[in-house]
Structure formats: structure tokens, C-alpha cells
Amino acid sequence: MPALIPTSTSEAPPQVAARKPRTGYLLLAPGMGWLAVFFAIPFVTLFITSLQVPTGASGVYAPGFDIANYGEALSQYGHLYIRSFIYAGLATLFALIIAYPLAYFIAFRGGQWKGLLLVLVIAPTFASFLLRTYAWRTILADEGPVTGFFNALGVLPEGRILSTSIAVVAGLTYNFLPFMILPLFASLDKLDPRLIEASNDLYASPVTTFRKVVWPLSLPGVVAGTLLTFIPASGDYINAQLLGSITTRMIGSAIQVNFIQFRDYPIASALSVMLMFIILIVVSIYIRRSGTEDLV
Amino acid sequence: MRFVRRHILTVAAFIVLVYLFIPVAVVGVLSFNDPPSKYNTKWYGFSLDAWTNMCGIPGVCESFIESIKIGLISTFVATVLGTMVAFALVRYRFRGRKTTNLLIFLPMATPEVVMGSSLLALFLNMTFPLGTTTVIIAHIMFTISFVVVAVKARLQGLDPSLEEASRDLYADSRSTFQHVTFPLVAPGIAGAALLGFALSFDDFIISFFNAGTLVTFPIYVWGAAQRGIPVQVNALATLVFLVALAIVLIAQFVAWRRRKALQADMASRDADLKALSMDALSRS
Amino acid sequence: MVESRKVEDLHLRNLTKRFGDFVAVDDLTLTIPAGSFFALLGPSGCGKTTTLRMVAGLEDPSEGSISIGEQDVTGLRAFKRPVNTVFQSYALFPHLDIFENVAFGLRRRGVKDIKPAVESMLELVELTPMARRKPKQLSGGQQQRVAVARALINEPEVLLLDEPLGALDLKLRRQMQIELKRIQMEVGTTFVHVTHDQEEAMTMADTVAVMNEGRIEQMGAPADIYELPETVFVARFLGQxxxxxxxxxxxxxxxxxxxxxxxxxxxxxxxxxxxxxxxxxxxxxxxxxxxxxxxxxxxxxxxxxxxxxxxxxxxxxxxxxxxxxxxxxxxxxxxxxxxxxxxxxxxxxxxxxxxxxxxxxxxxxxxxxxxxxxxxxx
The missing domain is CATH 2.40.50.140 (Nucleic acid-binding proteins)
Structure with missing residues (x-):
């Protein structure tokens, strides 16, 4: 699982004197070939499919250049993009708030239990993703104690949690939490605890120390963690479907339904292309901002 | 209250850990449930039926075995391919390093629904029949990157002078790989393989797009979720969780024991050293 | 098994190594007499380690040749040279125990019946009780001795030591200096020792070459160089x-x-x-x-x-x-x-x-x- 933490280090050239470059290409070829054929080229076919035109027969489409597919997809499902990104954004924010104390605790107080605590963080993912999501139906059930508690406080606009957007965001937050904790831990673990002592020594209160020392130095982990949460969350539709209702559907549902149930491949492909496109834009803006203004 | 304030971080961390395990606990508890209908979402009564008769519901165990089969095959292929790529990245110079790195990074940063749908678009356009083969192809595709990253990290952490020492000690490149490099990187490869299997076994979205009529365990669960999940599914998932947890805990325990033994050794060695230097002093 | 035996002189002729525009070693010509304890002394970046790596076969010279006695080894791969190295960080194989670390070279050369050889080598470096331990379980000084044993067991013509004592604390360093000298006297192999520590070079070596910017500034017996430096660099680098x-x-x-x-x-x-x-x-x-x-x-x-x-x-x-x-x-x-x-x-x-x-x-x-x-x- 720690493999999930992208290291931002730029590619160092090989340390060992280069050997026959031919061997290098031979080693690369099968793996990179696989990724080229089954990851990169499918994007091209996806794009081509998104421009295809119907032939009349169900599920059969002819090559074409029908940009109108995009217009139709947007007019039908545009609101789902907005909803997906709002849900994913909220889930990312909540996950960050929940993950930080635990990551901080493991990094600075973990001691000899660090390894065990990290195992405990990823252990829940050993239980089926779908079943854990489904379990939230039980936890957040209308007659259950959680809903009862919040109803007693009178904070639930619809009087329930299940089948509302609250349940969907809660599910997303929960499911991607480990992907937030691990990168946060990785960057906090690299932080020399003496820096915190030095900051305290130099008249900084704990709050100031956090704001001026710990938080800035943990930013690489924050960036990695928010991306690893936001990207899968915005494409997810399992939480929306298992915990929400028809009014909480996310864009992933639309892509799946159009591909598999309706067999409307051009519309489904257009939806998928746009999702990837928007994510790429959002992510590159985010990386650029956090890279130039905060990380330096 | 003072205790809470002083230990606020510990308390918060503990609460988050508990939070992580609540749904797992629910899955486990419900595996002992005795629901009158298929809707296994609340507690009715205790029963061991699901555990004693795991394959009692048609389709459950078939899908489970299918998932294990797919997981093993795709993990094996992805581990071999990914390890080769990692070696090339760390040990060889070649053109197109940037593109290569991008192609490795992107699958980890692409939503599953996009990967699943684009691969489906490819298979549809090629009129390739969907089924076990397409799911395995997909799983290998998204697992390779994780293997590359894990093995690369291990390789980069390897002191280059170890391989130089091996060459200095009459080992040619094959012999160096066999006796030094591979044994030292093996734990990283094993870790990557375990991760790959976990990813493959639990994958739903990409599999669902490319499965056709094939039913993997997650696809079975998804289908069942629409009409009520049988208790057997909870039992199987709990079993998987416990086995995986046992494996990593044992690994942790072994590492911990080794560390303890090392510390004990160091202590006795220090004592030895002291005795030795005392001895030297008295002789001089 | 390790007895004094006939060893040959090491000759470096017009040895040059360039990394791009940077000349690390500049037209070095040098004869290191058989059986001597030779120190290459200089500040970091002076080219001493590069020289050593070229002798070991871990780096190819840009120009010049290296020969041992009559045999030209310039084009020979590292694993074919009668030269062994004690690495700066020891580079002990962490997955092998001490016995297997020492036996590594013999096994690769397909030597039969290695047990007596390894045992007597461990005895020479006084590590017999540690044979089944892993490198991590040893102290810095013990690891250093394993590294020496692992190299020496192959009876190389030349033993190269790359800052071998750099990682040890001062007291242990003194002890190891004496130890290394004792071992060198016992086996009679040519030792080429690279260091930036002038005191270490003078204590151990019978000939010291002071290197600067890829060239040898002065070479001779430690006392001679110290008493009569020939360049400003030597006068300042070797003492004050x-x-x-x-x-x-x-x-x-x-x-x-x-x-x-x-x-x-x-x-x-x-x-x-x-x-x-x-x-x-x-x-x-x-x-x-x-x-x-x-x-x-x-x-x-x-x-x-x-x-x-x-x-x-x-x-x-x-x-x-x-x-x-x-x-x-x-x-x-x-x-x-x-x-x-x-x-x-x-x-x-x-x-x-x-x-x-x-x-x-x-x-x-x-x-x-x-x-x-x-x-x-x-």
C-alpha cells in the first residue's frame, strides 16, 4: 500500500554505469507495451467511439464525427459532473481533517508501533469494498442510533441520513480515508521532530508551530493525499448507488448505465472523455498552485 | 476532562482507528446473523449457518474461486512485467524516460470508471469477446504501475556498492543478479505481489465494465446488493479479511522479533566490547 | 593459509579519467611497489577514489593503462581482476551471514572445500565466533574486519581500501589502523589505501602520495613529505x-x-x-x-x-x-x-x-x- 504514495522526486539518472541499452529496452517492452495497448490506446478508441453515429441497430455504431454526442451528453448529464465534483471535494476535505490527527500520531508518537499502526490503517481495505460500503446502510439506518442521535440534535434537514447526499459523502470519505492517511504519514514521518522543538524554543505556540512548521512541511503529503482521494472519489458511483437515492447519482453511474444497460456507447464514451478531461484540468491547476505558491 | 485535554491527539487518533474498523465489524457481526429474508442489514439472531455452509447459496463460491483465479494470474503477470520495468528504470539508460514515467503514473491517477470504460470501448471496437480474459487483461493493466512503483523504491534503496562488491568478488552480471540483487529486492517484489492480488481481488468497477457475463466475487456482491446480500457473502469476506490480517500481522511480528533480537545482540556485543577493552588495558 | 607470497608491482601509466568536461584523474603515472602499504591522500574530489575504482575495474579509464607486473588489466572486467576492494561503507551483503560474506568470492570462482579457508580467514580478523551472524548484528569495527577478510581471502595481488575507516569513531579508528597494519604485514599483499585523513595516511602507509585536482603533488615516505613539502598545497594539506x-x-x-x-x-x-x-x-x-x-x-x-x-x-x-x-x-x-x-x-x-x-x-x-x-x- 505505501506504493500508492507518489514520490515527487525527479527521476535520478541510473546510479550504476549504463550497460547495454538494448537490455533496458527489452526489459521495458512487455510492461510498457501492455500499458500502451490496454491503457493508452483505449483512450484513443474511447475518443473515437465518442464521435460515432448510430446505425439503427441497438449497440451498433458507425465511424463518424458527431460532436453533437458531447452536447447531448452534457445537456442530459451535465448536472451530474457538478454533483460528483462537489461530493468528491467535500469527501476529500473531510478525509483530510479526519486523517491528519491519525497520520500525525503515527508519525510522531508511533514509536515501535509504527508498523503495526500502519497495518491497522490498511487492514480495513482487506474486507470487501462493496461490503464495507453496504455496511454503512446498517450503521446509518433510519431507526439506528446514529440517525437517532443527529435527529435528537435536530440537524438533519430530511430527518434521515441514508439515501441522502450526507450518506454518499460519508461513504466516500470513509472509503478513501486510507489513501489520505498513508501519504500524509509518509511526509510527516520525514519531518525531523527537532524542528518542532526548535519552533517551540523560538517562542512559537503549538498552534503557530503547526501553522508555520508542520503544515508547510507536510504539504507534499497533503497534495498527494488529496489527489489520491479526490480522483477516485469523483469517478466512484458505488457509494452513490448503495447509500444514496436517485437524486444523489454521480457521473460514474451515468457512464456505466449508458455503456452496459443502454449500450449507447457514443454518449457513454463522451461522458467518460469529459470526466477525464475535467479531472486533468482540475488536477493540473491544483498541482501548479500548490507547487508554486506553497511548496516552494 | 484533563486527561482528554492532555491526550487529545491520542484520543483523536484512537477514534479515527475505531471509525476505520466499524464497517468491518458490522460485516463480521452480520456474518453470524440469522435473517428471515435476504435483507441482511440488521440483527435478527445468532447463527453459524453461513460459516458452516459457505457455499450454500448457488454462485457465491464459484464467483469467489473465479476472483482468486483471476487474482493469481493477473498478479503473476503484472509482477513479472512490473519488476522488469522497474529494473529498466533504475538500472538502464534509455530514451523516452519521461513518457515512460507518465505512462506508469497515469493509471494510478485515472478514475476506475474511465479506465474501465475506455478498455471496454477498445474491446467493443475490436469485437473481442468479454469474459475472464478481458478481466485479466484489465487487472494486469492497472496492477503493473503499483508493482513498478514498489519494486523501484526497493531497488533505489539498494546500495549500489553491494553490486560493485559482488562484481569485485568474481561474480559476473548473471551471478550478481542471482546472488545479490534478486535476494535483496525479493521482499519488495513479494510486497508488490500481495498488493497486486489485493487490488485485483477487490476490484469491482473495471471488472464490471469488461466482464460480460462473467461473475467475479465483487460482481456477485454488487448483483446481490440490489436484492439482498446472503449471509454467506459476509462470512467469505470476513474470512478473507482475517486471513489477510493474519498474514500481515505475522510479517509484522517476525520483523518485530528480529528487531528485538538485534537489540539484544547489540547489548551483549557492547558488553563484549567493554570486556575486550578492559582486557586490552590490563595487558598494556 | 595466508602466507607471504610473491606479489607484483602495480603500474599506472598515463591514467586519465574524464566525466564530461571534468577531468577527475589527469595523466597519472605511478608505480606502487609490490607488498607496500601505499596511501593516496587528498581532499574529496581530488580523484583518489576514481583512481581506485579504475584499478578495481569499476570505472573505465578514458586514457592510459593499468598493469600488475607484466599483465595489462586495463580492459579486464572487475570480476576477472586479481584485485579486491574494501568498500567505503563496507558493502557487506545484508542477506548473507558473515561466513557466507567471506566465502562469496571463493564460491563465485567455484573453489571447492572453502570451509578451512574461510575459518582461517575469520581467525585472522578475530571474528570466528561471529561466523553465523548477519552483518547488521556486528559493530562498525567488526563489519570493517569482515570487509577486509572478504577481500583478502581471494589472495588478490592488490587490496584496495576506499576510506575504510571513515565510518568509525576516533578511538576505534586508531585501533583499526594498527589492526590493518598487522594484517598487511601478515599477508604481504600490496595495500592501496585511499583517505582524506592525513594522520591516518601517515600512521599506516610506508609511501604516501598526496593528490590534488587529479594529479599527484608529491609522493614519498610520510616523514619526508611532512618535513619537506614541495608545494603550497602539500604544506597546507599535510599538517599546517x-x-x-x-x-x-x-x-x-x-x-x-x-x-x-x-x-x-x-x-x-x-x-x-x-x-x-x-x-x-x-x-x-x-x-x-x-x-x-x-x-x-x-x-x-x-x-x-x-x-x-x-x-x-x-x-x-x-x-x-x-x-x-x-x-x-x-x-x-x-x-x-x-x-x-x-x-x-x-x-x-x-x-x-x-x-x-x-x-x-x-x-x-x-x-x-x-x-x-x-x-x-x-
Whole structure:
């Protein structure tokens, strides 16, 4: 699982004197070939499919250049993009708030239990993703104690949690939490605890120390963690479907339904292309901002 | 209250850990449930039926075995391919390093629904029949990157002078790989393989797009979720969780024991050293 | 099993190594006599490690050749050379125990019945009880001895040691210096030792080569180099030196007189390496004596007047910093073998030394500022 933490280090050239470059290409070829054929080229076919035109027969489409597919997809499902990104954004924010104390605790107080605590963080993912999501139906059930508690406080606009957007965001937050904790831990673990002592020594209160020392130095982990949460969350539709209702559907549902149930491949492909496109834009803006203004 | 304030971080961390395990606990508890209908979402009564008769519901165990089969095959292929790529990245110079790195990074940063749908678009356009083969192809595709990253990290952490020492000690490149490099990187490869299997076994979205009529365990669960999940599914998932947890805990325990033994050794060695230097002093 | 045996000289001829535009080793020609303990000494980046790696076969020379006796090994791969290396961080294989680490080279060469050889080697380095331990379970000094044993068991013509004691603390380093010397005497193999620690080089080696910017500045027995440095670099890198930039005024049959900063200094001809009229006069700090102004100065001594600006008591000796009338600060070491009579900061003093201890360096193109601004190169 720690493999999930992208290291931002730029590619160092090989340390060992280069050997026959031919061997290098031979080693690369099968793996990179696989990724080229089954990851990169499918994007091209996806794009081509998104421009295809119907032939009349169900599920059969002819090559074409029908940009109108995009217009139709947007007019039908545009609101789902907005909803997906709002849900994913909220889930990312909540996950960050929940993950930080635990990551901080493991990094600075973990001691000899660090390894065990990290195992405990990823252990829940050993239980089926779908079943854990489904379990939230039980936890957040209308007659259950959680809903009862919040109803007693009178904070639930619809009087329930299940089948509302609250349940969907809660599910997303929960499911991607480990992907937030691990990168946060990785960057906090690299932080020399003496820096915190030095900051305290130099008249900084704990709050100031956090704001001026710990938080800035943990930013690489924050960036990695928010991306690893936001990207899968915005494409997810399992939480929306298992915990929400028809009014909480996310864009992933639309892509799946159009591909598999309706067999409307051009519309489904257009939806998928746009999702990837928007994510790429959002992510590159985010990386650029956090890279130039905060990380330096 | 003072205790809470002083230990606020510990308390918060503990609460988050508990939070992580609540749904797992629910899955486990419900595996002992005795629901009158298929809707296994609340507690009715205790029963061991699901555990004693795991394959009692048609389709459950078939899908489970299918998932294990797919997981093993795709993990094996992805581990071999990914390890080769990692070696090339760390040990060889070649053109197109940037593109290569991008192609490795992107699958980890692409939503599953996009990967699943684009691969489906490819298979549809090629009129390739969907089924076990397409799911395995997909799983290998998204697992390779994780293997590359894990093995690369291990390789980069390897002191280059170890391989130089091996060459200095009459080992040619094959012999160096066999006796030094591979044994030292093996734990990283094993870790990557375990991760790959976990990813493959639990994958739903990409599999669902490319499965056709094939039913993997997650696809079975998804289908069942629409009409009520049988208790057997909870039992199987709990079993998987416990086995995986046992494996990593044992690994942790072994590492911990080794560390303890090392510390004990160091202590006795220090004592030895002291005795030795005392001895030297008295002789001089 | 390890007995003294016939070993061959190591010859480096016109050895050059370039990394892009950077010349790491510059046209090095050198013969290291068989069975000697040879030290390559220099600051980091001087090319000493690159030289060593070329001898080991881990780096290909850009030009030149390496041969052992009559055999040219320049094109030979590392695993085919009769040369073994003790690496800087030891590079012990962490997954193998001590026995297997030591046995590694023999196994790769397909030697049969290795047990007695490994055991006697472990005995030589006094690690027999550690045979089944893993490297991590050993102390730094023990790991260092394993590294030596692992290399020596192959009976190399030349053993290369790359900063072998760098990772050890001071006390252990002293101990290992003696240990390594003992082992070298026992096996009789040529040891080539790379280090930046001048004290280590002088203690252990019978020949020291001081390297700077890819070239050898001076080579010889440790005492010879120390007593009579031939370049400013050597004078400053190997110990400390007080240097005065001047011009030759007159030359006699056995000495020259140099004028510097309005004073006259005398250097024996045998100790003057300056070919022309620009001479740098050098005196080692421990050769100097401090007296109060006006006290008598022995015959055949030269002197400089100044004021004490700093006194550091270091136990065995006291280190004085004396500022001359022209502003140069000179260093003087005095043994603490006299009770009382210490000079103090602010005292007007005279520093003097026997003319036979002065040495002359080539001062062509060197100004007084160059010498003064050059901090000790450590």
C-alpha cells in the first residue's frame, strides 16, 4: 500500500554505469507495451467511439464525427459532473481533517508501533469494498442510533441520513480515508521532530508551530493525499448507488448505465472523455498552485 | 476532562482507528446473523449457518474461486512485467524516460470508471469477446504501475556498492543478479505481489465494465446488493479479511522479533566490547 | 593459509579519467611497489577514489593503462581482476551471514572445500565466533574486519581500501589502523589505501602520495613529505604551515636568503624547492618557539616580532595565534612541558625557529594575499 504514495522526486539518472541499452529496452517492452495497448490506446478508441453515429441497430455504431454526442451528453448529464465534483471535494476535505490527527500520531508518537499502526490503517481495505460500503446502510439506518442521535440534535434537514447526499459523502470519505492517511504519514514521518522543538524554543505556540512548521512541511503529503482521494472519489458511483437515492447519482453511474444497460456507447464514451478531461484540468491547476505558491 | 485535554491527539487518533474498523465489524457481526429474508442489514439472531455452509447459496463460491483465479494470474503477470520495468528504470539508460514515467503514473491517477470504460470501448471496437480474459487483461493493466512503483523504491534503496562488491568478488552480471540483487529486492517484489492480488481481488468497477457475463466475487456482491446480500457473502469476506490480517500481522511480528533480537545482540556485543577493552588495558 | 607470497608491482601509466568536461584523474603515472602499504591522500574530489575504482575495474579509464607486473588489466572486467576492494561503507551483503560474506568470492570462482579457508580467514580478523551472524548484528569495527577478510581471502595481488575507516569513531579508528597494519604485514599483499585523513595516511602507509585536482603533488615516505613539502598545497594539506611570500635576495653555497615583508629569512639550499627568485618561506608551527620581546634568540635562528591574538590550550600543547606587524597571523604550537611562563593575549612576543627547519616553495605567481587567504585545506 505505501506504493500508492507518489514520490515527487525527479527521476535520478541510473546510479550504476549504463550497460547495454538494448537490455533496458527489452526489459521495458512487455510492461510498457501492455500499458500502451490496454491503457493508452483505449483512450484513443474511447475518443473515437465518442464521435460515432448510430446505425439503427441497438449497440451498433458507425465511424463518424458527431460532436453533437458531447452536447447531448452534457445537456442530459451535465448536472451530474457538478454533483460528483462537489461530493468528491467535500469527501476529500473531510478525509483530510479526519486523517491528519491519525497520520500525525503515527508519525510522531508511533514509536515501535509504527508498523503495526500502519497495518491497522490498511487492514480495513482487506474486507470487501462493496461490503464495507453496504455496511454503512446498517450503521446509518433510519431507526439506528446514529440517525437517532443527529435527529435528537435536530440537524438533519430530511430527518434521515441514508439515501441522502450526507450518506454518499460519508461513504466516500470513509472509503478513501486510507489513501489520505498513508501519504500524509509518509511526509510527516520525514519531518525531523527537532524542528518542532526548535519552533517551540523560538517562542512559537503549538498552534503557530503547526501553522508555520508542520503544515508547510507536510504539504507534499497533503497534495498527494488529496489527489489520491479526490480522483477516485469523483469517478466512484458505488457509494452513490448503495447509500444514496436517485437524486444523489454521480457521473460514474451515468457512464456505466449508458455503456452496459443502454449500450449507447457514443454518449457513454463522451461522458467518460469529459470526466477525464475535467479531472486533468482540475488536477493540473491544483498541482501548479500548490507547487508554486506553497511548496516552494 | 484533563486527561482528554492532555491526550487529545491520542484520543483523536484512537477514534479515527475505531471509525476505520466499524464497517468491518458490522460485516463480521452480520456474518453470524440469522435473517428471515435476504435483507441482511440488521440483527435478527445468532447463527453459524453461513460459516458452516459457505457455499450454500448457488454462485457465491464459484464467483469467489473465479476472483482468486483471476487474482493469481493477473498478479503473476503484472509482477513479472512490473519488476522488469522497474529494473529498466533504475538500472538502464534509455530514451523516452519521461513518457515512460507518465505512462506508469497515469493509471494510478485515472478514475476506475474511465479506465474501465475506455478498455471496454477498445474491446467493443475490436469485437473481442468479454469474459475472464478481458478481466485479466484489465487487472494486469492497472496492477503493473503499483508493482513498478514498489519494486523501484526497493531497488533505489539498494546500495549500489553491494553490486560493485559482488562484481569485485568474481561474480559476473548473471551471478550478481542471482546472488545479490534478486535476494535483496525479493521482499519488495513479494510486497508488490500481495498488493497486486489485493487490488485485483477487490476490484469491482473495471471488472464490471469488461466482464460480460462473467461473475467475479465483487460482481456477485454488487448483483446481490440490489436484492439482498446472503449471509454467506459476509462470512467469505470476513474470512478473507482475517486471513489477510493474519498474514500481515505475522510479517509484522517476525520483523518485530528480529528487531528485538538485534537489540539484544547489540547489548551483549557492547558488553563484549567493554570486556575486550578492559582486557586490552590490563595487558598494556 | 595466508602466507607471504610473491606479489607484483602495480603500474599506472598515463591514467586519465574524464566525466564530461571534468577531468577527475589527469595523466597519472605511478608505480606502487609490490607488498607496500601505499596511501593516496587528498581532499574529496581530488580523484583518489576514481583512481581506485579504475584499478578495481569499476570505472573505465578514458586514457592510459593499468598493469600488475607484466599483465595489462586495463580492459579486464572487475570480476576477472586479481584485485579486491574494501568498500567505503563496507558493502557487506545484508542477506548473507558473515561466513557466507567471506566465502562469496571463493564460491563465485567455484573453489571447492572453502570451509578451512574461510575459518582461517575469520581467525585472522578475530571474528570466528561471529561466523553465523548477519552483518547488521556486528559493530562498525567488526563489519570493517569482515570487509577486509572478504577481500583478502581471494589472495588478490592488490587490496584496495576506499576510506575504510571513515565510518568509525576516533578511538576505534586508531585501533583499526594498527589492526590493518598487522594484517598487511601478515599477508604481504600490496595495500592501496585511499583517505582524506592525513594522520591516518601517515600512521599506516610506508609511501604516501598526496593528490590534488587529479594529479599527484608529491609522493614519498610520510616523514619526508611532512618535513619537506614541495608545494603550497602539500604544506597546507599535510599538517599546517606558516608561509611567507618573498623574493630571493642572495644565494650562498649552502643556503639562500629571502626577503619578505621587510625581513630576511634563510633556507638551506637542500630544502629550497623554488627554482626562481619568487620564494615562499615555510615553517611548521611546532618548529617555532615564542619568547617575550627582547629575550635572547639562539644563533642560526630567524625571527618575527608580533602580538599574541589568541591562545588555545589543547592539553598536550598550546596553540598560539600571533599577528605580525604586516598583519599575517601565524600559528605556533608549544609543548606544555614547562610550568608557568605562558604568553597571554596582547603580549608582545618574538617567534623564532632554527633556519634548518625552514623550507622554500616555488612562489611564482603567488601573492601574499593568496597565501594568507588560503585557509587550511581540511
Amino acid at each position: 604551515s606558516n608561509l611567507f611570500v618573498g623574493k630571493r635576495e642572495s644565494s650562498g653555497s649552502d643556503s639562500v636568503t629571502v626577503a619578505a615583508h621587510g625581513q630576511q629569512f634563510t633556507i638551506p639550499n637542500s630544502r629550497n624547492n623554488a627554482p626562481g627568485g619568487d620564494v615562499i618561506v615555510g615553517v611548521r608551527p611546532e618548529k617555532m618557539t615564542i619568547v617575550d620581546s627582547g629575550d635572547p634568540i639562539p644563533d642560526m635562528h630567524d625571527r618575527i616580532a608580533g602580538r599574541v591574538v589568541d591562545v588555545s590550550y589543547t592539553g598536550v600543547s598550546t596553540q598560539y595565534l600571533v599577528k605580525t606587524s604586516w598583519g599575517e597571523e601565524i600559528t605556533v604550537f608549544e609543548q606544555n612541558d614547562v610550568v608557568g611562563d605562558q604568553s597571554e593575549v596582547g603580549d608582545s612576543v618574538e617567534v623564532h625557529w632554527a633556519r634548518d627547519h625552514a623550507f622554500g616553495l616555488d612562489g611564482t605567481g603567488t601573492s601574499a594575499d593568496d597565501v594568507e587567504s588560503a585557509m587550511p585545506v581540511v
